[in-house]
Amino acid sequence: MATTTYFPEDAVKTEAPSLPSKLHEWIVTVDHKRLGIMYIASALFFFAVAGVMAALMRIQLAYPNNTFLPPEVFNRLLTMHGTTMVFLVGMPFFAGLANYLTPLMIGARDMAFPRLNAFGYWMFLFGGILLYFSYIAGEGLAGHGSAPDVGWFAYAPLTERAFSRGTSTDYWILSIILKGIGTTASAINTIATIISMRCKGMTLARMPLFVWLMLVVSSMVVFVMPPLTAGQIMLLLDRYLGAHFFDTQAGGSAVLWQHFFWLFGHPEVYILMLPGFACASEIIPVFSRKPMFGRAAMIGATIGIGMVSSSVWAHHMFSIGMSTSSNIFFAASSMVVGLPTGVKIFNWLGTMYGGKIRFATPMLFCIGFLFQFLIAGLTGVMLAVTPFDWQVTDSYFVVAHFHYVLLGGLLFTLFGAIYYWFPKATGKMLSETLGKWHFWLLVIGFHLTFDTQHFAGMLGMPRRIYTYAAGRGWDGMNLISSIGVIFQAAAVACLAWNIIRSLRNGAPAGDDPWDAWTLEWSTTSPPPEYNFAIQPEVRSSRPLWDLKHPEDPDWRYE
Amino acid sequence: MGSSSRLAGQLFATAVVACGQGLHSVGNIFDPQATPAESAYNVSLLMLAICAAIFVVVGGFLTFTIVRYRGRQKDDGREPAQVYGSNRIEIAWTVIPVLIVLVLTMATARAVVEVQNRRMPADALQVTVIGHQWWWEIRYPSLGIVTANELHVPLSTAAKPAVAFLTLDSADVAHSFWVPQLAGKTDLIPGHVNTMWIDPRQAGTFLGNCAEYCGTQHANMLIRVIVEPPADFDKWAAAQKLDAASEPRLESAQSAFLSLSCINCHAVSGTPAKGTFGPDLSHLMSRATLGSGRIPNTVENLRAWVKDPQAIKHGNLMPNMQLNSRELDEVVAYLASLK
Numbered sequence: 079m080a081t082t083t084y085f086p087e088d089a090v091k092t093e094a095p096s097l098p099s100k101l102h103e104w105i106v107t108v109d110h111k112r113l114g115i116m117y118i119a120s121a122l123f124f125f126a127v128a129g130v131m132a133a134l135m136r137i138q139l140a141y142p143n144n145t146f147l148p149p150e151v152f153n154r155l156l157t158m159h160g161t162t163m164v165f166l167v168g169m170p171f172f173a174g175l176a177n178y179l180t181p182l183m184i185g186a187r188d189m190a191f192p193r194l195n196a197f198g199y200w201m202f203l204f205g206g207i208l209l210y211f212s213y214i215a216g217e218g219l220a221g222h223g224s225a226p227d228v229g230w231f232a233y234a235p236l237t238e239r240a241f242s243r244g245t246s247t248d249y250w251i252l253s254i255i256l257k258g259i260g261t262t263a264s265a266i267n268t269i270a271t272i273i274s275m276r277c278k279g280m281t282l283a284r285m286p287l288f289v290w291l292m293l294v295v296s297s298m299v300v301f302v303m304p305p306l307t308a309g310q311i312m313l314l315l316d317r318y319l320g321a322h323f324f325d326t327q328a329g330g331s332a333v334l335w336q337h338f339f340w341l342f343g344h345p346e347v348y349i350l351m352l353p354g355f356a357c358a359s360e361i362i363p364v365f366s367r368k369p370m371f372g373r374a375a376m377i378g379a380t381i382g383i384g385m386v387s388s389s390v391w392a393h394h395m396f397s398i399g400m401s402t403s404s405n406i407f408f409a410a411s412s413m414v415v416g417l418p419t420g421v422k423i424f425n426w427l428g429t430m431y432g433g434k435i436r437f438a439t440p441m442l443f444c445i446g447f448l449f450q451f452l453i454a455g456l457t458g459v460m461l462a463v464t465p466f467d468w469q470v471t472d473s474y475f476v477v478a479h480f481h482y483v484l485l486g487g488l489l490f491t492l493f494g495a496i497y498y499w500f501p502k503a504t505g506k507m508l509s510e511t512l513g514k515w516h517f518w519l520l521v522i523g524f525h526l527t528f529d530t531q532h533f534a535g536m537l538g539m540p541r542r543i544y545t546y547a548a549g550r551g552w553d554g555m556n557l558i559s560s561i562g563v564i565f566q567a568a569a570v571a572c573l574a575w576n577i578i579r580s581l582r583n584g585a586p587a588g589d590d591p592w593d594a595w596t597l598e599w600s601t602t603s604p605p606p607e608y609n610f611a612i613q614p615e616v617r618s619s620r621p622l623w624d625l626k627h628p629e630d631p632d633w634r635y636e
Numbered sequence: 637m638g639s640s641s642r643l644a645g646q647l648f649a650t651a652v653v654a655c656g657q658g659l660h661s662v663g664n665i666f667d668p669q670a671t672p673a674e675s676a677y678n679v680s681l682l683m684l685a686i687c688a689a690i691f692v693v694v695g696g697f698l699t700f701t702i703v704r705y706r707g708r709q710k711d712d713g714r715e716p717a718q719v720y721g722s723n724r725i726e727i728a729w730t731v732i733p734v735l736i737v738l739v740l741t742m743a744t745a746r747a748v749v750e751v752q753n754r755r756m757p758a759d760a761l762q763v764t765v766i767g768h769q770w771w772w773e774i775r776y777p778s779l780g781i782v783t784a785n786e787l788h789v790p791l792s793t794a795a796k797p798a799v800a801f802l803t804l805d806s807a808d809v810a811h812s813f814w815v816p817q818l819a820g821k822t823d824l825i826p827g828h829v830n831t832m833w834i835d836p837r838q839a840g841t842f843l844g845n846c847a848e849y850c851g852t853q854h855a856n857m858l859i860r861v862i863v864e865p866p867a868d869f870d871k872w873a874a875a876q877k878l879d880a881a882s883e884p885r886l887e888s889a890q891s892a893f894l895s896l897s898c899i900n901c902h903a904v905s906g907t908p909a910k911g912t913f914g915p916d917l918s919h920l921m922s923r924a925t926l927g928s929g930r931i932p933n934t935v936e937n938l939r940a941w942v943k944d945p946q947a948i949k950h951g952n953l954m955p956n957m958q959l960n961s962r963e964l965d966e967v968v969a970y971l972a973s974l975k
Contacts, residue, residue: 149852149951229849235826236809236851241769326826332810333828366705372721397812397821397847399804399830402752406745413737417730424729425721427698434707434716445702452694456687463683463740465676465747468820469665472812472847538663538816540847543855547929550843551662627715635720 108192109607113199114178115503118496120203121171127210128162129570131155133563136527140560142548152544153227154246158209160230161250164350165257166206168484171492172353173198173264176292178503180268182598182605183286185277185614190270194263201260205253212249226250229542231343232313234324234335239317248317251310258303258310265299268292277597278615284636286596286619287370290377291356294384295349301388302345309338333398340391348387351483352380354491355422358444361491361498362426364594365441366433369620369632372425379418379425386415396467405464412462419455423448438592439513443494446521450486454479457532472542475535481528493520493573500577501591505603506584508576516572523565530555595620658840663816669838669863670792672751672819679747686736751820756833760801761789767804767811767824767846770853770952771915771928781876782903784915785928787861790869792835798866804830809851815844815861823848836863841924852951858929872922879906880918880974889973892966897957904974914954920974927952939968 095103104112135155138147147155177195181188189195209226216224226246228237237247272293276285285293313335315321322328324335363370370376393412396405426448435441457479461467470476493516501507535541537551546552590599599622601610618624618632660669668674705716765787766773774783789800804813806824813832814821822832836842846857864872882890890907893899899909905918923933927949931937940947943964945954959967 149855153849153852153854227852233810233848236849241809241851329827331827332825367715369718369720371719372726375721375726398823398825399828402748405748405752406741409744409748410737410741413740417733417737420733421726421730423694425726427694427701428719428721428725430698430701430705432716432719433705434711435702435705436707445698448698449695452691452698456691459740460680460683460687463679463744463747465744465751465820466680466683468751468822469673469676469680469816472814472821472849536665538665538814538843538845540814540845542849543845545855549661551664630718632718 108188108196110177110181110189110192110195111503111605111607111609113195114174114176116199117170117174117177117202120206121167121174124162124166124170124206126570128159128167129567131159131162133567135159136560136563138544139546139556141557142546142550142553144545147544149544150227153229153542154225156542157226157229157232157250161209161226161254162206163484164230164346165254166202166209168350168488169257169261170202172295172350173202173261175353175357175495175499176264176268176296179499179598180271180289180292181275182502182601182609183289183596184272184275184280185597185610185616186271186275187608187610189267190275191267194267198260198263198267201256201263205256205260208249208256209253212246212253216244216246216249231339232335233339234313234332235326235330237313237317237335238325238327240325240327248314251314251317255307255310258307261299262303265296265303268296269300272296277613280616284616284619287359287373287376288356288596291352291359291380294380295352295356298345298349298352298384298387302342302349305338306342309335309342312338333395336395336398337391340394341388344391344394345384345387347480347483348383351488352383354447354488355380357491357495357498358426358447360594360596361440361444361494363429364592365436365438365444366430367436368429368433369623370425371428371431372421373619375421376425379421382418383415386411386418390415393462393467394471396464397471409462409464409467413459416455416459416462423452423455438497439508439510439517440494440498440592442514442517443490443497446517447487447490447494450482450490450524454482454487457482470535472540473535474531474539474541477541478528478531478535481531486524486528490520493517496573498592499598500580501587502598502603502605504581504584505587506580507587507591508580508584512572512576512579516569516576519565519569519572523562523567523569526562526565527559528562530559534559590622593626595623597621600625660817660838660840660842663814663842663844665816667817669842670818670834670836671754672832672834673817675747675750676820679743682743683740686740690736754833756801757797757799760799760833762801762803763787763789764803764805765813765824767806767808767813767850769808769851770846770857770949772846772857772859773807773915776873779873779877781873782905782916783876783919784923785859785925786923787859788869788872789834789836789861789863790866791839791863792837796866797835799833799835801833802831804832810848811846811850811857812848813844813859814847815842815859817842818844818861821847834861836861839863839865843929853949856928856930856949856952858925860924860929875922876919880904882906883973886970886973889966889970892963893970896959896963896967898967901954917971917974920971922975935968935972938971939964942967942971 134147135152138144138152212225224246226249228242228247236242272289312323316323316325322330324330324332326332359370359376390408390412392404392408461479497508497513534552534555539552587603589603597614618636620632624631624633666677668677762778764775764777772785774787790798792798804822804824806826811824812821813824818834818836819832822830840863842861844859846854894908899911901911901914903910903912903916925931926933926937926941930949944956945952946956
């Protein structure tokens, strides 16, 4: 199977360059694959940092009245953890995957705008560094606090100068604006690439689902970053030029900020989640040995999610005292967004049904994702029921819900994606044994940590508290929740060791280790700078299936 | 900082034991004691049943698929039948969820209207709750009472229903009022006045928290709702309406208090102390806790608090006033007399 069809076997080998020249090559690169790897490596680095922050918070919360962290330190950690995970882990991971895989999957030699691509990456990295620089410089001249401590959605008027002195909040604002520019650049580039760079025969209908989802996600980014950036600029004007957009002491509106933020914030959840769906939609068919069940329905559902998710934002605001009709409207729209999401889950199930499922590590992570995302989706429907939301919003139930979405759902698929595409990017296989350790430790740790939090929330535990008194019914749950972190940390250590070990002396991967069907598996591992020596031509959505099964090609049925 | 917080923790542990009588410290949303919480509870049961059913069906099918269609050791090596989809199945698994969503939306709408559009009886007890960084100001405009951190409301019975109607505002940043057994949360947002109501059906003290992140001491912004039979409530209200106690033997202590900067922030009725930044102290000793639920309100704790509030609730807006021990004695003696 490992035959290269579109590219001759003899990849050009040059002698190893020196370290400075290697570094220089990476810094000045405009190659979509290198930028993709840089995005993902940076995201993994920030993931480790924000993971350590989470562990510190869990130590503090393990026991009632614990004094491991003082309140202001805890509040900075919760802000930095949330901001990092959303803006510096989830989004760049998506940008990295989109960068690395989109051109390979559509048979292109690079992104449409390679230099814009590099610009986007460096803006993101600079934004991330700026955020963390606040730990050093946030004290400002006045000596107020270091890193931002306003929470990742930074509700007004806590962010106004009266309540947030010093410069830490400014670092938060500026880093997010910069990151927003980088993300928008990357999204525009992805859209342009998908629209204009597809190889011969690759109609929109034949595009891999991964690419379809990236198209939808990138379009969403272009639509929802502006409200966020506008909100941040208004906040800067408030803080430095005496504007009063959100300054309630001068007649500004605290609710206005919430609308701006969640107008971005809710589609953002899907911007984070759809790339996970994209990976699952590539991995599940290959490891079930069947084509995606209901491809057209999957594409339709994705577009549906993209549109409906822009009209549900105020379900984050049920407790602000909206009118009855708004409360009911946003409950209904939030449940409606569950419909296309449900269709997706059913289609993945339909793909597995009747297949021959291979339980390699990428597939294990996708199966974990399916179970956990099912629960995450159901708790999401629960949160759409307004009166229930009045009870559990801003409680640990919500914390558990979105960690189920982003960790149980997104992170599992991203880990699956690492195991799936690492051989392509490096030419080396990751160890299956370590991969399975990684998976099972993460499953155990994840459920210990987050299952319990649902119950703490339903027993009245609000989120973002640095400590709590004994006797409120939360003690045991919090201890179990903290113990889970040990397993999760061990799981991530397995991944780190697996990557290091495999880079040193992993088994060679060959071009197509998983017997897969999309174009990236037709070139060498790792692909040459120009991807394909000869521009491929495709006749169906599974070009490699057609090649491997000339007796039963897909194009007969599409 | 570390050791003082530990002190506060120990002090609190004793508090929980001390006021265990009728204390509902676990805010279980599935043990509602007022109509708004009960409406949420009822719709939650339906929703949980539906979601559990979906979970069993889909999760069961997923498990079945994984077991039934697992790759086997002995395998002919051939690819399984390549199935591309089925419109009929797609329609089925779209229509069924649509129906479920319809049912849930109707049930939600009904519960929302039940809580939000309820007409308030003319005799509802009017209370204004104002959020501050990190305490609650509680005012009864019709009764002329101002207090803090403890909301007293009469018990509602079938024979004599009693509704407390709360007007929610904030003096600084956004907060949220959440006593899970009585009602879902409603935010206190500056410049955006909200309302909510409760009609508690069980006597006792219900514990709740501020549920919107509001800065350093968000964790220690606890609210206590004290539900008591109407006669007890009236007795409490009558006592709160009186001017603060002024005992002749504490005349020098009182003048010491009034001469210090305490009165810039705190009010004591019937005296020149009219500050509004901090909690009203007129009947300080009638309240169970200090620092909005941080420590129980005993004379020793009061002394520790006045001496250095930052050691007990780090970051709170009351500075350490650096009182010397004579001033401290007098201020605490005076405050301890404010029953």
